[in-house]
Amino acid sequence: MRSQENNDTAGASRTGSVGGERTRMINRNFFLHIHAPRVHVHSMKPAYSFGLGIILGFLFLILILTGVVLMIYYNPSVEQAYQSVKDIVYVVPGGRIIRNMHRWAAQGMVIVVFLHLVRVFYTGSYLGNRSLNWVIGVVLLIITLLSNFSGYLLPWDQLAYWAVTIGSNIAASARELTDLLGVTAAFDPGGFMKRLLIGGEAVGQPALSRFFALHVIFLPLSILVLTGVHLWRIRKDGGISRPAASATDRAGDQKWYAWPVLMWTELALLLGTVAVILCIALLADAPLLEQANPSYPENPAKSPWYFLGIQELVSYSAFSGGLLIPVLYLAFLFSIPYVDREDRHVGIWFSGQQGWKVAGIAAGGTLLLVLSQLFVMIRYGWLRDWLPGISQGFVMLLNPATLSAALFILASEMVRWRTSSTRMAALTLFTCTFVALLIFTAVGIWFRGPDWEFYWSPARWPVQ
Amino acid sequence: MKRRNFIQKAAGTLVMVTGAVAVVSYLRQFFPRRAGEKRRIALGDPRRFPVDTYTFLQDHNLYVYRDHEGIRAVSAVCTHLGCILERSTEGFTCPCHGSCYNDQGEVLSGPAPADLSWYEVNRSADGRIVVDPGRSVGADHKYLIS
Numbered sequence: 001m002r003s004q005e006n007n008d009t010a011g012a013s014r015t016g017s018v019g020g021e022r023t024r025m026i027n028r029n030f031f032l033h034i035h036a037p038r039v040h041v042h043s044m045k046p047a048y049s050f051g052l053g054i055i056l057g058f059l060f061l062i063l064i065l066t067g068v069v070l071m072i073y074y075n076p077s078v079e080q081a082y083q084s085v086k087d088i089v090y091v092v093p094g095g096r097i098i099r100n101m102h103r104w105a106a107q108g109m110v111i112v113v114f115l116h117l118v119r120v121f122y123t124g125s126y127l128g129n130r131s132l133n134w135v136i137g138v139v140l141l142i143i144t145l146l147s148n149f150s151g152y153l154l155p156w157d158q159l160a161y162w163a164v165t166i167g168s169n170i171a172a173s174a175r176e177l178t179d180l181l182g183v184t185a186a187f188d189p190g191g192f193m194k195r196l197l198i199g200g201e202a203v204g205q206p207a208l209s210r211f212f213a214l215h216v217i218f219l220p221l222s223i224l225v226l227t228g229v230h231l232w233r234i235r236k237d238g239g240i241s242r243p244a245a246s247a248t249d250r251a252g253d254q255k256w257y258a259w260p261v262l263m264w265t266e267l268a269l270l271l272g273t274v275a276v277i278l279c280i281a282l283l284a285d286a287p288l289l290e291q292a293n294p295s296y297p298e299n300p301a302k303s304p305w306y307f308l309g310i311q312e313l314v315s316y317s318a319f320s321g322g323l324l325i326p327v328l329y330l331a332f333l334f335s336i337p338y339v340d341r342e343d344r345h346v347g348i349w350f351s352g353q354q355g356w357k358v359a360g361i362a363a364g365g366t367l368l369l370v371l372s373q374l375f376v377m378i379r380y381g382w383l384r385d386w387l388p389g390i391s392q393g394f395v396m397l398l399n400p401a402t403l404s405a406a407l408f409i410l411a412s413e414m415v416r417w418r419t420s421s422t423r424m425a426a427l428t429l430f431t432c433t434f435v436a437l438l439i440f441t442a443v444g445i446w447f448r449g450p451d452w453e454f455y456w457s458p459a460r461w462p463v464q
Numbered sequence: 465m466k467r468r469n470f471i472q473k474a475a476g477t478l479v480m481v482t483g484a485v486a487v488v489s490y491l492r493q494f495f496p497r498r499a500g501e502k503r504r505i506a507l508g509d510p511r512r513f514p515v516d517t518y519t520f521l522q523d524h525n526l527y528v529y530r531d532h533e534g535i536r537a538v539s540a541v542c543t544h545l546g547c548i549l550e551r552s553t554e555g556f557t558c559p560c561h562g563s564c565y566n567d568q569g570e571v572l573s574g575p576a577p578a579d580l581s582w583y584e585v586n587r588s589a590d591g592r593i594v595v596d597p598g599r600s601v602g603a604d605h606k607y608l609i610s
Contacts, residue, residue, distance in 0.1 A: 297547045
């Protein structure tokens, strides 16, 4: 395959040197085309990218391979699903390990995809011509979460059933707003979303079939295609981001041949990723509760841990916590590269000293703000406890989730005004929202017990 | 208009219309027909329910309350996110996000956006006592046991 996009290629193959040999290695192999023949030195610094993107690719590979095995034994019917998962765990040789690997690789993907988002944001890698790739990345983040969530229903145990019941009603929570306005009978986007998602009013066979189709075909295929575009954009945008100063260096001086050094590093990462997932799979079993019982929710009924931040918000108000805030957050993520165009910051962690300071203050402020609101809520209750019979509109619009969001937006506007820099404003808002997400998630995971009450530890939960 | 332009425009319009119809009919597949009316639930002999007690009908996610005069039925599904309510000293609590309702199904605390629905209890044409989840009534609606 002769590539015209890279001048190095043509030049190097003519010379027939060691470099030419290495370039030919890549040109001859379809799969090695993931890299340009020569890659900038800065891109290979481990502490710059941490290899997070490629680790995501490897985790996805593990998921595909283990997923195919699971799919052979799994039966997506309400009557059979639970039993078939039990068979995978207890009867199929090695089935337990395969299922564990699938579960932990999936959760690993959620963690790494967020770390990747954080890395790309704080190094300003959405700047310049990389805005489109940032958007594709955010879409991939959403699809990763959806893949996880759709897989969660398939075992058809208590965990699965109630997580998806709650999830599907969050999708329907626009009804809270339309009910308030009294237009639900004529205009019901909430009901529309819910029917689209689970094919009826309650979680049953149609929901299981839909989630199965999404989980095994539609979402993985979307990830595959979008990952292809994502990687292709990296090539087109001139490799992964780096500070502008080094881009002006004489081309070629600071480039290494991708084959073999980079490739070997990546192979090592693949082995490392597989080893870590395999070890976790050997040590920890993926949970499987009793078969789904539509009459008795688990108490507490917790969704998968990466959604517990949202579940905490939803416990204030279904509409604002489940729909309004997530939609605003995604709108913020999508809009970052189009609002902040200060390209000089590309490739520098936190854009230098000022950024570190801004992010630090934002993180500290958020910690203080969110924790104090939670303290008030847990200790003294909230609107409905103070003013019984208060209108639902107030409950919906005045809670720790919406108040925090409003204050974060205010703070980032203030930073923009003080520093006259959109990058600093973006740093503020991103840091505030991310720290808040971490706090709400931590509260949901560790400090919520039966009836979603606050407990310092599960050891203090009442005996039921 | 030249003949070539006309043919181009006509063909283009035709392709677009066909495409739109195809897309709409494809997307239509994702919405099943409505699964019929909500079915009425036969309660059986009202005397099987203990007096002055809320009895949970687990197959129907419904609480039935019987007193000396008659019988009432209230939804056991939380109006917040659809979990099934448990009885508490005040009335009902939701295990998922802690919404509390009183015995009348009115929201006391928590994120629930609306009160619980009470359903009509009646005698059907064939003489059975039935709950109709399709018909909401006031909390004081009661089917009198004669």
